Amino acid sequence: MTVRIAVAGASGYAGGELLRLLLGHPDVEIGAVTAGGNAGSALGEHQPHLLPLSGRVLQETTPDVLGGHDVVFLALPHGRSAEIAGQLGEDVVVIDCGADFRLVDPEAWTRYYGSPHAGTWPYGMPELPGAREPLVGARRIAVPGCYPTAASLALAPALAAGIVDHDVTVVAVSGTSGAGRAAKTTLLGSEVMGSLSAYGVGGTHRHTPEIRQNLTAAAGAPVTVSFTPVLAPLPRGILATCSARTSATGPQARAVYEQAYADEPFVHLLPAGRFPTTGAVLGSNALQLQVAVDADAQRLVVVAAVDNLTKGTAGAAVQCMNLALGLPETAGLSTIGVAP
Ligand SMILES: NC(=O)C1=CN([C@@H]2O[C@H](COP(=O)(O)OP(=O)(O)OC[C@H]3O[C@@H](n4cnc5c(N)ncnc54)[C@H](OP(=O)(O)O)[C@@H]3O)[C@@H](O)[C@H]2O)C=CC1
Numbered sequence: 001m002t003v004r005i006a007v008a009g010a011s012g013y014a015g016g017e018l019l020r021l022l023l024g025h026p027d028v029e030i031g032a033v034t035a036g037g038n039a040g041s042a043l044g045e046h047q048p049h050l051l052p053l054s055g056r057v058l059q060e061t062t063p064d065v066l067g068g069h070d071v072v073f074l075a076l077p078h079g080r081s082a083e084i085a086g087q088l089g090e091d092v093v094v095i096d097c098g099a100d101f102r103l104v105d106p107e108a109w110t111r112y113y114g115s116p117h118a119g120t121w122p123y124g125m126p127e128l129p130g131a132r133e134p135l136v137g138a139r140r141i142a143v144p145g146c147y148p149t150a151a152s153l154a155l156a157p158a159l160a161a162g163i164v165d166h167d168v169t170v171v172a173v174s175g176t177s178g179a180g181r182a183a184k185t186t187l188l189g190s191e192v193m194g195s196l197s198a199y200g201v202g203g204t205h206r207h208t209p210e211i212r213q214n215l216t217a218a219a220g221a222p223v224t225v226s227f228t229p230v231l232a233p234l235p236r237g238i239l240a241t242c243s244a245r246t247s248a249t250g251p252q253a254r255a256v257y258e259q260a261y262a263d264e265p266f267v268h269l270l271p272a273g274r275f276p277t278t279g280a281v282l283g284s285n286a287l288q289l290q291v292a293v294d295a296d297a298q299r300l301v302v303v304a305a306v307d308n309l310t311k312g313t314a315g316a317a318v319q320c321m322n323l324a325l326g327l328p329e330t331a332g333l334s335t336i337g338v339a340p
């Protein structure tokens, strides 16, 4: 089976990572690659690491160019996906790396994104309880945000097993590629190098409702989330430290996670006492995690590392395509990182 795919937003970071993974996928043929203002230029100008595609010319992002493919990946700014997706045929598998179709609650969408809610698609995090089945055969899939991937997979098992209170804290450090490649003063090397900065503090970051949605579903009751993102001088990677009040012991907590992720190809609970690093998951579709119980503070602490561009976006998108099309879920994806 050969699947013909198109990538919209191919000059960006998420689009580039999609193409890197899809070049190694055994069942995929790469069709149209599109952009916005950079349409008309060679892909190799923007993605010099994708040598086999370097001569490809970026096309305009239009329904005509994207139509005629089996799968269309959208790696576009928020708002743009909804506009394009509405003009693609129902039979085309559309996998959106943006946020447009992630949230269920229209009020939460409007509060955090300030525009009308476009709708809700099956959510592309198969490792959450009950989330894999709706992705099988799906024709529209919303890929999760990078911070929600780390935080949700870190805390969902404890909430589903009822071993923590429904009030969680997440502090997550991210590399700068999480912000995309469009120029911003806060992303200049001179601002970022040698410095860490918190942003979106006090419940204002748009990933807060997405994390809350996932954890509330896992717990089966409302969960409050305090989320603080931190920008770090790294190109890629997220390290999330997540905690919640617990009366469980360390071995009890560990048993919950061992059971939850025993059969998951991309979520790895590390051996006791070994903590994840962003370096170990670079370029890999793995999320590595570790659990500990701070008995004095009566808190469960879960540390998770993920590559924001791989399992945090493009790898999850490819995993979802595999599920949608009935291909092996791991096709084209690796758990092997690039180190040092
Ligand atoms: N970076 C990350 O870690 C993650 C990103 N995502 C999501 O993936 C999507 C892409 O993000 P990212 O790759 O980081 O962003 P980038 O800014 O790196 O890339 C954006 C892409 O969209 C294109 N584009 C911009 N405006 C338009 C337009 N009006 N019409 C058509 N194409 C346009 C750009 O083309 P051009 O070069 O011509 O401007 C570029 O190819 C976003 O929705 C983001 O939220 C999700 C999870 C993690």
Ligand SMILES: CC(=O)N[C@@H](CCC(=O)OP(=O)(O)O)C(=O)O
Binding pocket: 097, 098, 099, 144, 145, 146, 147, 174, 175, 176, 177, 178, 179, 180, 229, 231
């Ligand atoms: C470091 C950084 O800036 N990260 C981005 C999150 C990127 C992401 O997950 O993408 P979505 O926009 O698709 O949700 C941010 O905080 O806005």
